[in-house]
Amino acid sequence: MSNSDTEMSKKEMLFRLLKKEAQYYNAILDLVKEEAFKLGNESTCNEVLPLIKKREILFSCIQEIEKALTPLxxxxxxxxxxxxxxxxxxxQQLLENDLILEQILKQDQENQKSMKKYLQNLKSTKN
Structure with a gap:
């Protein structure tokens, strides 16, 4: 295999790992959207917590991909x-991943505000 072939296979591997990472990011985006829906419908913390736990699992998968991506x-x-x-x-894949991350962060910030309101309401009803 020539040096050129090796470089191409590294780029191909990089692209494939970035695509896989995007799949995880999209799954996280779906979870934060579902979380927003549940928070908007005044669901309980018990209904939201499993979504947050799933997100944590997906982030740990992304961390493993990132370890493989770093040298590439x-x-x-x-x-x-x-x-x-x-x-x-x-x-193009890096740009797509960045856009997905921006959507996740934006939705997560909104979810945090909703969760804060939920907790404040919960606290005020107990007083």
Missing amino acids: KNDWKKDSNSLDPFTTQVK
Whole structure:
């Protein structure tokens, strides 16, 4: 296998891992949306907690992917200006992952506000 083939397979592996990471991010996005729905319908903490636990599990999976991605990303950065198809795909996937993360963060911030209101209401009804 030539050096060029090795580089291509590293880029392909990077792309595939980024795609896998995006799948986990999308699953987390679905969970935070479901959490928002439950919080909006004044569900109990017992109904929301399992969603948060599922999110934690997915984040631990992402951490494992990140461990594998780190050396591949470092290699890719050296050649990120290349015009080959895998480099283009990697760039597009990185952008897609960033967009999904932004959606997760935005929804999570809204969920935190809703949870805070829920807890305040719960506290005031007990007093």
